Amino acid sequence: MQLERVVVRAATPGGPAPEVTVLDETTLDLTEHRVALIGPNGSGKSTLARLVNGLVEPTSGRVLVDGLDVAKKGREVRRRVGFAFTDPTAQLVMPTVAEDVALSLRHRVKGREARDVAAREVLAGYGLAELADRSVHTLSGGQRQLLALAGVLAVDPTILVADEPTTLLDLRNARRIGDLLLGLPQQLVLATHDLDLALRCDRALLVEHGRVVADGPPADVVAHYRASVG
Numbered sequence: 251m252q253l254e255r256v257v258v259r260a261a262t263p264g265g266p267a268p269e270v271t272v273l274d275e276t277t278l279d280l281t282e283h284r285v286a287l288i289g290p291n292g293s294g295k296s297t298l299a300r301l302v303n304g305l306v307e308p309t310s311g312r313v314l315v316d317g318l319d320v321a322k323k324g325r326e327v328r329r330r331v332g333f334a335f336t337d338p339t340a341q342l343v344m345p346t347v348a349e350d351v352a353l354s355l356r357h358r359v360k361g362r363e364a365r366d367v368a369a370r371e372v373l374a375g376y377g378l379a380e381l382a383d384r385s386v387h388t389l390s391g392g393q394r395q396l397l398a399l400a401g402v403l404a405v406d407p408t409i410l411v412a413d414e415p416t417t418l419l420d421l422r423n424a425r426r427i428g429d430l431l432l433g434l435p436q437q438l439v440l441a442t443h444d445l446d447l448a449l450r451c452d453r454a455l456l457v458e459h460g461r462v463v464a465d466g467p468p469a470d471v472v473a474h475y476r477a478s479v480g
C-alpha cells in the first residue's frame with residue numbers, strides 16, 4: 251500500500267481556530283509483510299492505521315491499496331482490508347458467537363444453515379467451538395478479541411490493520427493474539443505500544459507529533475524510540 255503526500259487535518263472543536271495537523275505530509279510505500287507503527291500517545295499511529303481502510307480520510311494526498319485509491323474505491327478497499335480494534339465490543343453485534351461469525355460470512359456463504367455450519371468451522375479453527383452458542387457479552391476480553399479476529403479473517407482480507415489489539419489483554423492473551431497476528435499470511439499493519447511485538451515485525455515506523463521520524467528495521471527504530479524517551 252502507498253501513501254502519497256498524505257496530510258490529515260482536523261477542525262478544532264468549537265470554532266474558527268486554526269485546524270490541527272494530525273498527520274503532516276507523509277509519503278510511504280509499505281510493502282513488507284509486517285509493519286509496526288510505534289510512538290507516544292497521540293502521535294498519529296491510529297490516524298495512519300485508519301487511513302488504510304478509509305476510516306480516516308486524507309485532507310490532501312492519496313492512499314492506495316492494491317493500486318486502488320481508498321477515497322474513490324472505498325468499498326473494494328474495505329473488502330480487502332480487515333480492521334482489528336483495541337476493544338472489539340462494537341464489532342460484535344449479533345446475539346451469539348456463531349451468529350456473529352455468520353454475519354461476517356454473509357457475502358461468502360449463501361443460505362442460513364450453510365452459513366451456520368461455516369461459522370462453526372471458523373470458530374473451531376480458533377479453538378472457540380464451545381463458545382458458539384454463548385452471548386458475545388459473556389466472553390472475556392481475550393475471547394472477544396479472538397472472536398473479532400476470527401470474524402475479520404473469515405473473509406480473507408489481503409491486509410489486516412490492527413490498532414493496539416493487545417492493549418486490553420492480559421499477558422497470556424496478549425501473547426496469543428500477538429502470535430496469531432504475526433503468523434498470518436496477510437500483510438499486517440500493527441499500531442502498538444508493545445515493543446516486543448514491534449521487534450518481531452519486518453519494518454517499524456516511529457510516529458511523533460504527526461510525523462514519521464524513524465523508519466526501518468524494528469531493532470533500530472525501537473532503539474531510537476527508547477533513546478528518545480531517555
Ligand SMILES: Nc1ncnc2c1ncn2[C@@H]1O[C@H](COP(=O)(O)OP(=O)(O)OP(=O)(O)O)[C@@H](O)[C@H]1O
Nearest residue numbers: 260261270272289290291292293294295296297298
Ligand atoms: N478528528 C480529530 N479531531 C481533532 N483532533 C484529532 C482528531 N483525530 C485525531 N486527533 C488528534 O491527533 C493526534 C493523533 O491521534 P491518534 O489517535 O492518531 O494518536 P495515536 O498515536 O494513535 O495515540 P494513542 O497511542 O494514544 O492511541 C491526537 O492528538 C488526537 O487528539
